Amino acid sequence: MTGDWAVAEDCVQDAFASALVAWRSDGVPDRPAAWLYTVARNKARDRLRRIIVEREKLRDIADLAVQVDEFPEIDETTLPDEQLRLLFTCCHPALALPNRVALTLRAVAGLTTGEIASAFFVQESTMARRLVRARQKITNAGIPYRIPTADLLPERLEGVLAVLYLLFNQGYSDASRTDLADAAIRMTRNVVRFAPSTDEARCLLSLMLLQSSRRAARRDKDGQQLTLENQDRSRWDRQSIDEALKLLAPLTPVNKRGFYRIQAEIAACHARAPSPGATDWRQIVHLYDVLVTMSPSPVVAVSRAIAVGMATGPEAALAILEDLDADPRLSTSHLLPAARADMLVRAGRHVEAATAFGFAAQRATSDLDRQQLLREAAAAMRHSVTAKLALPETDTSTRKKDDDDPRTR
Amino acid sequence: MRYVMFVATDPEGDPYSAEDDRIEDWGKEVGERGVWVDGNRLRPVEDATTVRVRNGELLVTDGPFTESKEWIAGYDVLECADLDEAIEVASKHPMARFGRLELRPVWPFD
Numbered sequence: 001m002t003g004d005w006a007v008a009e010d011c012v013q014d015a016f017a018s019a020l021v022a023w024r025s026d027g028v029p030d031r032p033a034a035w036l037y038t039v040a041r042n043k044a045r046d047r048l049r050r051i052i053v054e055r056e057k058l059r060d061i062a063d064l065a066v067q068v069d070e071f072p073e074i075d076e077t078t079l080p081d082e083q084l085r086l087l088f089t090c091c092h093p094a095l096a097l098p099n100r101v102a103l104t105l106r107a108v109a110g111l112t113t114g115e116i117a118s119a120f121f122v123q124e125s126t127m128a129r130r131l132v133r134a135r136q137k138i139t140n141a142g143i144p145y146r147i148p149t150a151d152l153l154p155e156r157l158e159g160v161l162a163v164l165y166l167l168f169n170q171g172y173s174d175a176s177r178t179d180l181a182d183a184a185i186r187m188t189r190n191v192v193r194f195a196p197s198t199d200e201a202r203c204l205l206s207l208m209l210l211q212s213s214r215r216a217a218r219r220d221k222d223g224q225q226l227t228l229e230n231q232d233r234s235r236w237d238r239q240s241i242d243e244a245l246k247l248l249a250p251l252t253p254v255n256k257r258g259f260y261r262i263q264a265e266i267a268a269c270h271a272r273a274p275s276p277g278a279t280d281w282r283q284i285v286h287l288y289d290v291l292v293t294m295s296p297s298p299v300v301a302v303s304r305a306i307a308v309g310m311a312t313g314p315e316a317a318l319a320i321l322e323d324l325d326a327d328p329r330l331s332t333s334h335l336l337p338a339a340r341a342d343m344l345v346r347a348g349r350h351v352e353a354a355t356a357f358g359f360a361a362q363r364a365t366s367d368l369d370r371q372q373l374l375r376e377a378a379a380a381m382r383h384s385v386t387a388k389l390a391l392p393e394t395d396t397s398t399r400k401k402d403d404d405d406p407r408t409r
Numbered sequence: 410m411r412y413v414m415f416v417a418t419d420p421e422g423d424p425y426s427a428e429d430d431r432i433e434d435w436g437k438e439v440g441e442r443g444v445w446v447d448g449n450r451l452r453p454v455e456d457a458t459t460v461r462v463r464n465g466e467l468l469v470t471d472g473p474f475t476e477s478k479e480w481i482a483g484y485d486v487l488e489c490a491d492l493d494e495a496i497e498v499a500s501k502h503p504m505a506r507f508g509r510l511e512l513r514p515v516w517p518f519d
Binding site: 092094140141142143144148149152 | 410412489490491492493495496512514516
C-alpha cells in the first residue's frame with residue numbers, strides 16, 4: 001500500500017482507532033475489512049503528503065503511535081495482507097530476535113508497550129526504548145515493508161514461524177498471558193491462509209491448537225499444573241483438536257518432517273488417546289528419536305527418556321537419564337532430577353524418589369515449581385512408609401507434568 | 410538507499426582459496442544490476458596511520474585505532490532498492506564466505 005513501514009503501521013492503527021469510534025456509534029459496516037482498508041488507504045495518503053514536508057517528524061509520530069487496546073478483537077478478519085506485510089517486516093532477520101518479538105506484539109498483535117513490557121518482565125521505559133530502536137532500524141537500514149519475494153519466502157517464513165512459536169510459548173507457559181497465545185494463533189492462521197502449502201506453517205498452527213486445546217484442563221482449582229495423565233480429557237477442546245488433526249492429515253512424506261511437524265505429531269498422539277493408558281508411547285518414542293537428531297537440546301533428550309520410560313518401563317528411562325547427568329547444560333536445572341524422581345516413583349523406589357524430588361525442588365527457579373516438587377517429595381516419602389508396612393504393588397499413578405515440562409514431552 | 414559495505418576478515422570464515430575468490434563474477438553481477446557506485450581494497454593495517462588531536466596537540470601513531478583479529482580489507486558503496494537487495498548483493502561477494510560483510514546505511518547531511 002504505502003511501501004513505508006512506519007507509515008503503514010500508523011495508518012492501520014489509525015484505521016482501527018477510527019473504526020472503534022465509528023462502529024461504536026454507527027454499527028459495524030457490511031464489509032468491515034473493505035471499510036478498514038479504505039480508511040487506512042486514505043490515512044496513508046494524508047500521511048504521505050505530510051511526510052514529503054516533514055520526513056523526520058514522522059519518526060516521532062511513529063514512536064508515539066496510537067495505543068489501541070481493543071486491536072486484537074478485530075484484527076482477525078481485517079486487512080490480512082497488511083498484517084502479513086507487518087509480520088514479515090517485524091520478523092526481518094536484520095532485527096535482533098527479542099526486538100522482532102516485541103515489534104510483532106506491538107505492531108501486528110496490537111498489544112500496548114506496557115503489556116509487552118510486563119510479558120517480558122522489563123520496565124515499560126525499557127520496552128519503549130527497545131521498540132523505538134527497532135522502528136528506527138527499520139527506517140534507517142532500509143528494511144523493506146512488503147511480503148518477501150518468492151525466492152526469499154521459505155527462509156523468511158521460517159523466521160516468522162520462529163517468532164510466532166516463541167510468542168505462543170510465552171503465552172502458553174504463563175497462565176495470565178493467554179492473550180499472547182491467542183494472538184500467536186491468529187497470526188499463524190493468517191500465515192497458513194497466505195501459504196497453505198507450507199507444511200511447517202500448517203504444523204505450527206496444528207501444534208498451537210493441540211496445546212491450547214488443553215487449556216481448560218491443564219490446571220486444577222488452585223492453579224497447580226496437572227499432568228497429562230491427570231487431566232480431565234472431556235475438558236479438552238475437541239473443536240481445536242479436530243482442526244489441528246485436519247491440518248496434519250494431508251501431510252504424507254515421512255522423510256520431510258520438520259521441527260514443528262514432529263512436535264505436532266507428538267501432541268496429536270496425546271490428543272488421539274481417549275485415556276492416558278491408550279497413549280501410543282511407542283510412536284511418541286519414535287517421534288522423539290527423530291526430534292533429538294533435529295534439535296540436540298538436552299530438554300528434548302530428557303523428554304525422550306520419559307517417553308521411553310512410558311513405553312518400555314521406568315528402568316530404561318533411568319538408564320538414559322543417568323547418561324544425561326554428564327550434560328553441563330542440565331547441571332543447574334530441576335528438569336533432570338524431577339524426571340528421575342518421576343521414574344523412580346513409577347519403579348516403586350519411593351525413598352530415592354523423595355530424595356530426587358527434594359533435589360529438584362532445590363534447583364527449581366519458580367515458587368510454583370518448588371512447592372509442587374516438595375509436595376511430591378512428601379508424597380513419595382509417605383509411599384515409602386506405606387510400602388514398608390504393607391509391601392503393596394508398584395504404584396504407577398501419575399506424576400507427570402503437563403507438556404511444557406520435559407517430565408511430559 | 411545507499412550503503413557502504415565493509416569487507417572484513419574473519420578468523421571463523423572458510424579458509425581462503427584464490428580459486429574460489431571469484432570477485433570478477435561479483436563485479437559483473439553488481440555492474441549488471443546497476444547497484445555498484447564505488448569500491449576498493451584497502452592496504453593492510455600495517456600501513457594504517459591513526460590521527461588524533463588532544464589538548465590542541467596533534468598525535469600521529471602507526472597502526473589502526475583498534476587492535477583486533479578482524480580488520481577491514483575493503484569497501485564498496487552500493488545503491489540498492491532496500492536492505493533485502495543489499496543483503497542479496499553482499500551474500501554473493503566471495504568475502505561473505507572467507508570473511509564477513511557489514512552493511513551500513515549512509516546517513517546523509519540534508
